Amino acid sequence: xxxxxxxxxxxxxxxxxxxxxxxxxxxxxxxxxxxxxxxxxxxxxxxxxxxxxxxxxxxxxxxxxxxxxxxxxxxxxxxxxxxxxxxxxxxxxxxxxxxxxxxxxxxxxxxxxxxxxxxxxxxxxxxxxxxxxxxxxxxxxxxxxxxxxxxxxxxxxxxxxxxxxxxxxxxxxxxxxxxxxxxxxxxxxxxxxxxxxxxxxxxxxxxxxxxxxxxxxxxxxxxxxxxxxxxxxxxxxxxxxxxxxxxxxxxxxxxxxxxxxxxxxxxxxxxxxxxxxxxxxxxxxxxxxxx
DNA sequence: ACCTCGTCCTGGTTGC
DNA sequence: TGCAACCAGGACGAGG
Numbered sequence: 001x002x003x004x005x006x007x008x009x010x011x012x013x014x015x016x017x018x019x020x021x022x023x024x025x026x027x028x029x030x031x032x033x034x035x036x037x038x039x040x041x042x043x044x045x046x047x048x049x050x051x052x053x054x055x056x057x058x059x060x061x062x063x064x065x066x067x068x069x070x071x072x073x074x075x076x077x078x079x080x081x082x083x084x085x086x087x088x089x090x091x092x093x094x095x096x097x098x099x100x101x102x103x104x105x106x107x108x109x110x111x112x113x114x115x116x117x118x119x120x121x122x123x124x125x126x127x128x129x130x131x132x133x134x135x136x137x138x139x140x141x142x143x144x145x146x147x148x149x150x151x152x153x154x155x156x157x158x159x160x161x162x163x164x165x166x167x168x169x170x171x172x173x174x175x176x177x178x179x180x181x182x183x184x185x186x187x188x189x190x191x192x193x194x195x196x197x198x199x200x201x202x203x204x205x206x207x208x209x210x211x212x213x214x215x216x217x218x219x220x221x222x223x224x225x226x227x228x229x230x231x232x233x234x235x236x237x238x239x240x241x242x243x244x245x246x247x248x249x250x251x252x253x254x255x256x257x258x259x260x261x262x263x264x265x266x267x268x269x270x271x272x273x274x275x276x277x278x279x280x281x282x283x284x285x286x287x288x289x290x291x
Numbered sequence: 292a293c294c295t296c297g298t299c300c301t302g303g304t305t306g307c
Numbered sequence: 308t309g310c311a312a313c314c315a316g317g318a319c320g321a322g323g
Contacts, residue, residue, distance in 0.1 A: 001315080001316060001317075003317095059317080074317080074318080075317095076316085076317055076318075077315080077316060077317070110315095110316095112316085112317070112318085114318090130318090161316095161317080163317085163318080170316085170317070171315095171316065171317085219315095260316080261315095261316065261317095262314090262315075262316085
C-alpha cells in the first residue's frame with residue numbers, strides 16, 4: 001500500500017535513472033494496466049518519448065516527457081518498480097528499455113495499479129477534480145484543511161482517506177496522524193474544533209515526513225526500485241499494533257473497522273468523547289457536603 | 292451534495 | 308493434511 005512517503009521514495013530513487021533518458025521500447029504484458037486503452041497502443045505511444053522530469057502528486061508518480069505529455073502511474077496496493085529485471089518474474093507487468101541499454105521493470109502482484117498517458121492540457125484538470133492540497137506544500141495550511149473538513153459528517157478517518165481532503169494520505173498514515181493528533185478515528189470530520197484541526201494538520205505533516213525520512217514502510221510487497229526496504233514499519237505508533245502498548249500511555253492499542261478499513265488507535269489517548277466533567281471537578285454532592 | 296458500500300485482484304493466513 | 312473461506316485496501320462508480 002504505497003502512500004505518499006513510499007511513492008516519494010520511489011520517485012527519488014527512479015529520478016536519476018529516468019530523467020534525460022529516451023524510452024527505446026516499452027512492453028506491457030498486463031491487459032489491465034492501461035485500461036480501458038489497449039496496452040499495445042499505449043506502449044507504442046510511449047516508445048520514443050524522452051523523460052524530462054519525474055514528479056509526484058499525492059500518490060501519483062508523474063513521468064513528464066519533453067513532448068509535454070505525462071505518464072501518470074498509480075501503484076495502488078502492490079505496484080513497484082525495479083531497476084533490474086529478474087528472469088521469469090511472474091509479476092512483471094511491463095518492461096521499459098532505456099536508451100542507455102538498461103531496463104526498468106514494473107511489477108504488480110495484484111494488478112490494481114494503473115498507467116495513464118495524458119496530453120499536456122489533460123494533467124491539470126485530472127488532478128483538480130481528484131486531489132486536495134499537497135500536504136508538504138505551502139498551500140496545505142490549517143485553514144485549508146479546515147475548509148476541506150467543514151460540514152462533513154463522515155468520520156475523520158474516512159475524510160482523511162478521501163484524496164480530495166489532502167492528497168497522499170492512505171490507511172497507514174491516516175491512523176498514524178490521528179494518533180499524533182490524539183483524535184479518535186470516528187470523530188465527526190466537520191465537528192473538530194479549531195485547535196484539533198491545527199493539531200491534525202501538524203500531525204499529517206509529521207507522520208508523512210517521518211515516513212519519507214525512513215524511506216517508507218515495507219509491508220508485504222512494497223520495495224524501493226533497487227530492491228531495498230524502507231524502515232518506517234518499525235516506527236508505527238498504532239498501525240498493525242493491536243494489543244501492543246501505546247508509546248505515550250501504555251494502553252493496549254485497539255483495532256476497529258472504519259470506512260471498511262482496518263483502523264488502529266489508542267483508546268486512552270484518542271477519546272471519542274471528552275472526559276466527563278465529574279472527573280475534573282468535584283461533583284455537586286461533594287461540593288455541598290464539603291461545607 | 293454527501294455518504295456508504297461493492298468491485299476489482301492475488302497471495303498469504305486461518306479454520307474446519 | 309487439504310482446501311475453501313477470509314483478509315489486506317486505493318480509487319471509483321452505484322445507490323441511498
